[in-house]
Amino acid sequence: MENLEKTYDPAKSEDKWYDYWLENNYFAPREEIEDEKGTFSIVMPPPNITGQLHMGHALDNTLQDILTRWKRMQGYRSLWLPGTDHASIATEVKVVDKLRDEGIEKEDITRNEFLEKAWEWKEEYGTRITNQLKKMGSSCDWSRERFTLDEGCSDAVEEVFIKLYEEGLIYQGDYIVNWCPSCHTTLSDIEVEHQETEGKFYHYKYPYKDREGYITIATTRPETMLGDTAIAVHPSDERYKDLVGEKVIVPLVNREIEIIADEYVDSEFGTGMVKVTPAHDPNDFEIGRRNDLEIVEVIDEDAQMTEAAGEAYAGLDRYQARKKVIEDLEKEGLLVKIEDHMHNVGECYRCDTVIEPLISKQWFVKMQPLAEPAIEAVEESDINFVPDRFSKVYMNWMNNIRDWCISRQLWWGHRIPVYYCNDCDEVIVSKEEPESCPNCGSSNLRQDEDVLDTWFSSALWPFSTLGWPEDTDDLESFYPTDVLVTGRDIIFFWVARMIFMGLKFQDEKPFSDIYIHGLIRDAQGRKMSKSLGNGIDPLDIIDQFGADALRFTLITGNTPGNDMRFREERLEASRNFANKIWNASRFVLMNLEDFDLADVEEQDLKPTLADNWMQSRLNTVAGEIDEALEKYNFGEMSNSLYDFIWNEFCDWYIELLKARLYQDQDPQAKLTAQYYALNTLESLLRLLHPVMPFITEEIWQKLPGTEGTIMRAQYPAKEESSLDAEAEEKMELVMSVIKSVRNIRNEMKVNPGRRIKAIFAAPDAKIDILKEGREYIENLARIKELTIGSDDLDRPDKVSTSIVKEVEVILPLEGMIDLDKEIERMEKEIEEMEFEIKRAEGKLNNEGFVNNAPADLVEGEKEKLKEYKEKKEKLIERKKELAK
Numbered sequence: 001m002e003n004l005e006k007t008y009d010p011a012k013s014e015d016k017w018y019d020y021w022l023e024n025n026y027f028a029p030r031e032e033i034e035d036e037k038g039t040f041s042i043v044m045p046p047p048n049i050t051g052q053l054h055m056g057h058a059l060d061n062t063l064q065d066i067l068t069r070w071k072r073m074q075g076y077r078s079l080w081l082p083g084t085d086h087a088s089i090a091t092e093v094k095v096v097d098k099l100r101d102e103g104i105e106k107e108d109i110t111r112n113e114f115l116e117k118a119w120e121w122k123e124e125y126g127t128r129i130t131n132q133l134k135k136m137g138s139s140c141d142w143s144r145e146r147f148t149l150d151e152g153c154s155d156a157v158e159e160v161f162i163k164l165y166e167e168g169l170i171y172q173g174d175y176i177v178n179w180c181p182s183c184h185t186t187l188s189d190i191e192v193e194h195q196e197t198e199g200k201f202y203h204y205k206y207p208y209k210d211r212e213g214y215i216t217i218a219t220t221r222p223e224t225m226l227g228d229t230a231i232a233v234h235p236s237d238e239r240y241k242d243l244v245g246e247k248v249i250v251p252l253v254n255r256e257i258e259i260i261a262d263e264y265v266d267s268e269f270g271t272g273m274v275k276v277t278p279a280h281d282p283n284d285f286e287i288g289r290r291n292d293l294e295i296v297e298v299i300d301e302d303a304q305m306t307e308a309a310g311e312a313y314a315g316l317d318r319y320q321a322r323k324k325v326i327e328d329l330e331k332e333g334l335l336v337k338i339e340d341h342m343h344n345v346g347e348c349y350r351c352d353t354v355i356e357p358l359i360s361k362q363w364f365v366k367m368q369p370l371a372e373p374a375i376e377a378v379e380e381s382d383i384n385f386v387p388d389r390f391s392k393v394y395m396n397w398m399n400n401i402r403d404w405c406i407s408r409q410l411w412w413g414h415r416i417p418v419y420y421c422n423d424c425d426e427v428i429v430s431k432e433e434p435e436s437c438p439n440c441g442s443s444n445l446r447q448d449e450d451v452l453d454t455w456f457s458s459a460l461w462p463f464s465t466l467g468w469p470e471d472t473d474d475l476e477s478f479y480p481t482d483v484l485v486t487g488r489d490i491i492f493f494w495v496a497r498m499i500f501m502g503l504k505f506q507d508e509k510p511f512s513d514i515y516i517h518g519l520i521r522d523a524q525g526r527k528m529s530k531s532l533g534n535g536i537d538p539l540d541i542i543d544q545f546g547a548d549a550l551r552f553t554l555i556t557g558n559t560p561g562n563d564m565r566f567r568e569e570r571l572e573a574s575r576n577f578a579n580k581i582w583n584a585s586r587f588v589l590m591n592l593e594d595f596d597l598a599d600v601e602e603q604d605l606k607p608t609l610a611d612n613w614m615q616s617r618l619n620t621v622a623g624e625i626d627e628a629l630e631k632y633n634f635g636e637m638s639n640s641l642y643d644f645i646w647n648e649f650c651d652w653y654i655e656l657l658k659a660r661l662y663q664d665q666d667p668q669a670k671l672t673a674q675y676y677a678l679n680t681l682e683s684l685l686r687l688l689h690p691v692m693p694f695i696t697e698e699i700w701q702k703l704p705g706t707e708g709t710i711m712r713a714q715y716p717a718k719e720e721s722s723l724d725a726e727a728e729e730k731m732e733l734v735m736s737v738i739k740s741v742r743n744i745r746n747e748m749k750v751n752p753g754r755r756i757k758a759i760f761a762a763p764d765a766k767i768d769i770l771k772e773g774r775e776y777i778e779n780l781a782r783i784k785e786l787t788i789g790s791d792d793l794d795r796p797d798k799v800s801t802s803i804v805k806e807v808e809v810i811l812p813l814e815g816m817i818d819l820d821k822e823i824e825r826m827e828k829e830i831e832e833m834e835f836e837i838k839r840a841e842g843k844l845n846n847e848g849f850v851n852n853a854p855a856d857l858v859e860g861e862k863e864k865l866k867e868y869k870e871k872k873e874k875l876i877e878r879k880k881e882l883a884k
Contacts, residue, residue, distance in 0.1 A: 002702055003589050008582040008695060010546025017697045018134060026711050027141045029077045029477075040071035041079040041478035043462050044140060045486050045494070046148060048087035049122050050094050053132035055520040055528060055566065056487060058538040059558075061138050062551045063517060063634060064485045068139055069690035070629055073715035079478050081465050082133070082140035084126055086149040088413035088454045089183055089191075089350050095121050095412065111411050118412045122147075132539060137547050137693045139711070144474075146465040148457040149414065156464035157414045157457050158431045160505060165429045169366045170406075172427075176278075176285040177360050177405050178346065181303035182353035185409040186362055188453060189402065191493075192346040192355055199343050203336040204329050206231065206248040209256055215248060216336055217275050220343055222329070223321040226253050226309040227298035230276040232287055235261040237272050251334045252325065253310050255296075262287050279359050295359060303356050318356070363407040363416060363450070371401050374500035383499060383509050386632050387561040390488060390516045397492050406453045413451030420446055459497035462510035479506060483513040483632075488561070491516070515632045518563035520554075525565055541571060548692035549574040555634040555691060556642075577642060578695050581688070584650045585699045588677045591661045595674040597705040605672045609772055610656040613731035614680055616724035617648055623718030625687060641691065645684055652735060653680065659779050678703065683716050690715075733766060733805050734773035740802045740809045741781035747878065748800060749825070750816055755784035759799075759810040761791050766807055800881065819882055826879045833872040840865040 021027060029039070042064050047057060064080060072078040095118050096106050106114060130145070146153060164170040178187040202222045205214040219225065228250045233240040246259045264287055265274055278288030279297040288295060298309035305313040305321045312328070313321045329335040346355045375398050377383045378391050385391040407416060419428040421437035422444040428434050436443045457464070466475040480502070486495065495514060502510030521527055522534040541550045552574040558564055607615075621644045628636040660666075660673035682703055689696040689710050700710040741758060750756065758781065760770055770777070770788045778786055787793065796812040798819065803809070813819060843849050843861050850858055 004582065004586040004699065004702055006586075008579060008698070010542075010548065010578075010694065013698045014135070014137070014542075014547055014694045017694055018137065020697075021139065021709065021711065022142070024709070025143070026709055027080070027139045028143060029079045029141070030072075030712075031077075037075040038077070039079070039477050040068070040076040041081065041481040042068060042483060042485065043465055043481055044080065044082045045484075045490075046083045046085040046146075046458065046461065047129045048090055049084050049126040049129075050087055050090045051129055053129055053136075053538050055536055055538060057129070057133070058136060058550065059517060059520055059554045060485060060487065061133055061136055062554050063515070063632075065136070065138050065551075065693075066555070066634065066637075066690040067483065067485070067629070069693065069711065070715060072139075072711065073686065073689065073713060074717075075714070077477070079144070079474075080138075080140045081144050081146070081478075082130065082138070082142060083146035083148070083461070083465060084130065085454065085458060086122070086147065086413060088408060088410050088451055089185060091118060091121065092410050092412040093183060093350060106411075114411050122149075135539060135542055135547060137551065139693070144465075148454075148461075152467065152470075153457055153460070153464045154414060155431075156460050156468055157452065158417045159469045160460060160501070161417055161452070161456075162429055162431065163505075164365060169369060170363060171366065172361060172363050174359055174361050175364065175403075175405070176282050176357050177362055178355045179301060179358040179360065180348040180351065180353055180355055181301065182351045183348060183410075184301060186360065186405050186407065187348060187355060188405055188455070191349045193349045194344040194346050196342060197345040199341050199345070201339040201341040202326060203338070204251065205334045205336060206251065207334075209247040209249055214334075215243075215259075215273060216271060217273055218270050218339075219275055220341060221280075221322070222325045223305070223309075223313075223318055224277045224280045224298065225250060225275060225325065226305070226313060226321075227277045227279050227296040228255070228257055228275045229278060229288065229294045229296055230257050230291065231259045232262045232265050232274050232276050233259065233272060234265040234267045235263065237265075237267045239272065251332065252312075252328055260287075260291050260293075262291065280357050282357055285357075285359070297359060299356055299358065301358065362405050363418075365404040365406055367401045367403050370500040370504055371398050373503045374398060374496065377499060377503060377509055383511065384513050386513055386515045390491060390514070390561060393488070394491055394496060398496060404453075406456050407448075407450040408453055409449070410451050413454065414457055416448040416450050416452060418448040420448070422446060455493055455497055458494055459501040460505070462498055462502055463506055468505070479510075480508050481511045483515055484511045485515045485517065487519070488516050513632070516561050517558070518561055521563050521565050523565055523567045525563075528566075536566065545571050545575045546578065546694070548578055548695050552577060552638060552691055555638045558635040558638070560632055577646060578692065580646055580650055581692075581695060582699070584645075584654055585681060585685075585702075587654060588681050589702060592674055592678060592704060595671070595678070595704070597675075597678070600671065600675055604668065605675055606668055607672060607676065608660075609727055609730055609734075610653060610776065611672065611676045612724045612727035614649070614653045614676065615722050616728050617644065618680060618683055618716070619718050619720075619722045620728075622683075622687060622716040626718065638691070641688055645688065649680060649684060655780055656776055659775065678705075682706065685710060686713050687716050689713075730769045730772065733769050733807070734776055736804045737770070737807055737809055738777055738781045740804045741777075741783070741811065744800050744802060744809070744811050745782070748811075748813070748816065748822065752782070754816075755782050756816045757785045757787075757812050758783045759787045759789075759793065759795065759812070761789060761793055761795075761808040761810065763806055764790060766805070770807070798882070800878075813882065823879055823882050826875050826882070830872055830875050830879070833868050833875065836868045837865065837872065840868060 044064065045060065068078055068080040095114070098121065099106060099117060161170060178189065178192050180187055199220050201218050201220060203216055203218045204222070205216055207214045215231065217231065231248060233244065243259050244261045247256050248259065249255070250257055264283060265272065276284045276287050276293065278285045278293050278295045280299055287293070296308050298306055299318055300306050303318045305316045305318065307314045309321065313324060316324065326335065347353065348355055375395065378394060385394065417429060417431055419430060419434055421440060421442055423442040424437060424440040426437050426439040428438065433447070434445060437445060462481050463475060463479050466472060466479050468475055484495065498510045502508065519527060526534060528535045538550060549571055553570045556570060556574070621640050624640045625637050628640065657673045657677055660669045664670065685696045685700055697710050700706055737760060762770060767788055767790065774786060777783060795810055796814070798813045800811045800813060801808060840861055844865065
């Protein structure tokens with residue numbers, strides 16, 4: 001029998017087994033089990049081709065892989081479908097920057113030439129993150145890998161666009177949009193990130209046209225004043241009732257505008273009067289539509305002032321214009337005051353440029369008809385958020401949804417399937433490029449220059465990746481998917497859109513559950529970012545600790561929806577856990593050299609209390625893990641695995657087995673020990689495999705009696721017949737008294753190899769249990785002479801005692817320790833504690849330390865002081881006992 005190497009080396013194991021899984025196509029759904037338990041499917045949130053693996057990807061994909069491996073082992077025909085996103089804005093920015101480095105501007109080349117460069121980028125960088133995900137052990141079916149711009153996904157995008165257009169749910173119109181002057185494209189509301197920014201409130205005068213005096217208005221953007229076409233007040237504001245209908249003059253451009261009444265105005269904010277610039281503010285745009293106001297565009301797509309802003313300002317950058325407007329207002333005596341003001345400023349989520357609201361002809365999706373069934377699906381729990389609190393975030397956005405601007409002024413992406421006749425302006429929506437205009441017959445046609453918002457294609461991901469609009473076997477088998485695993489930051493961007501698109505085009509929800517995980521933060525609780533320099537590369541961690549250790553760390557302490565702090569000591573603990581499993585497995589295999597599983601007849605086995613206890617605990621833990629995974633409680637799963645494997649299997653069961661494994665007098669006892677050692681090890685490897693796939697496969701391949709990959713072994717299920725509450729209760733008592741003896745030995749500094757005497761005084765109901773476990777107690781507590789009796793048995797004079805589970809543990813001190821030396825040692829230790837107490841109290845009585853030292857340092861000293869005092873009291877009590 002081949003044994004394991006002395007130490008586990010992840011670098012030797014991980015690539016080897018991943019290649020083995022790929023070569024044997026183990027990640028693909030198994031056709032032969034189709035009729036057994038059914039199917040299970042997940043679609044991977046497609047990472048951008050501009051990115052590389054970060055801790056968020058590592059967490060997200062570890063959780064998906066655990067679920068997929070678990071369901072696959074349970075017998076489901078499982079598919080985890082991977083893919084990447086073309087990420088139109090992000091990728092175009094990268095390609096533009098790369099061209100610029102080569103001395104080429106985007107405007108200097110044709111669209112087709114640019115797209116060739118973009119596809120080159122995709123080929124070079126697009127597979128980078130998928131290769132990194134493989135290093136994590138992701139068991140995706142890479143043969144089904146998709147890309148949002150591949151032929152099938154593109155076909156689905158065009159099909160959806162055309163159907164929505166034909167139903168009147170896609171329309172083109174002039175509307176105010178978020179415009180990025182740097183990326184030169186529109187952004188949806190959720191692509192705008194708002195930052196709290198220090199700004200100014202500028203107060204200035206608008207003179208009346210027909211009488212003396214003026215009104216005062218305040219704004220954060222005085223340059224937009226040049227495009228004002230009204231002043232608005234609330235209709236019920238008594239202060240201004242008589243002013244409605246009056247005209248004032250827009251300063252600097254001398255335009256006459258009217259004071260109007262509109263419900264939007266907040267009478268309580270500022271003066272209760274607001275300037276209305278329909279071309280450059282979304283709320284003003286709506287006021288303008290309601291009141292049929294003129295639209296004056298004074299800022300262009302480059303964030304420069306237009307000719308409509310006046311000769312003095314045309315061509316200036318918006319911030320230069322702001323400065324000049326303020327200077328000119330002051331010169332004309334119209335500037336009243338400038339105040340400091342904190343306000344939210346919208347920025348492009350890709351390049352951080354401050355967005356500019358502009359009116360533009362764009363394509364929109366009517367959201368109300370699509371939102372209603374998507375709201376109902378969550379309200380009626382057809383789709384469930386885990387944790388549920390995120391359903392409120394979703395509902396709030398869906399209930400206040402605005403029409404979705406889907407056109408982007410970019411070249412990289414799904415080009416809008418719309419053609420225009422240059423001779424008669426006919427609009428033709430078609431998958432194929434038309435040869436002539438259906439209205440006038442002209443062949444003088446042009447395609448719309450814009451591409452679709454990236455999230456339009458991503459919204460179709462759960463069904464476009466499975467072959468829709470074709471009626472494929474994959475679509476029939478794996479849609480709807482079972483669960484979506486994602487972060488809370490894309491509930492609006494992506495989750496909501498997949499829901500309404502799935503309901504619209506499949507008449508079925510895209511998934512049943514949405515598991516929302518938190519962010520990975522650094523040890524101080526800060527968000528990981530390039531600017532802080534606190535980002536951690538998962539591949540560096542894998543090189544140092546191995547993928548299994550990283551995966552186990554990512555689920556340790558993980559609770560649904562909550563952020564988690566990432567600490568290196570957790571990685572070290574996970575690596576130690578892997579090593580513990582390795583060493584325990586190595587021990588078991590080393591003791592199976594004369595064991596042949598084929599020769600074992602179960603009726604010949606003599607299971608002991610320890611064997612029955614271990615089998616019962618194994619089944620209990622299998623049930624705990626199953627329940628945890630059903631509820632997506634990955635942290636609970638890790639706790640159950642860790643406690644069971646480290647404490648119960650390694651620290652207890654293996655130690656309990658040794659006496660039988662090391663003796664040859666009773667072959668049946670040894671065979672039983674070998675059988676249950678192997679049986680338990682094999683089962684816990686299967687339990688652990690979804691979390692730590694590499695080390696479990698490495699050990700599995702060395703176990704006698706195993707066939708093929710552990711990936712296709714049956715996942716352990718809770719078997720009621722193997723539960724043994726009595727055995728668990730008995731072993732709990734036996735282990736408790738062993739721990740009690742060990743604690744006393746440790747406190748008394750007894751030589752670990754020395755065997756001692758012990759007396760257990762117990763109620764009658766527990767005496768038989770202690771006698772049944774006598775061999776375990778004597779071996780593991782190092783006892784040479786054990787007396788077990790009732791409460792009235794004789795006790796020696798000098799003893800150390802403790803009571804555990806109604807059993808009094810009595811250790812005679814004479815012969816166990818040198819009492820005089822032990823008292824002397826304790827006196828020295830008491831002196832040491834008194835010194836530390838005095839030192840700590842001195843620090844804490846020092847106002848300079850308490851007031852100036854970091855809070856955690858001060859708290860640390862307080863904790864130390866408490867520990868020193870408690871230890872001193874224990875030492876004094878123990879010394880008194882010894883001195884009796």
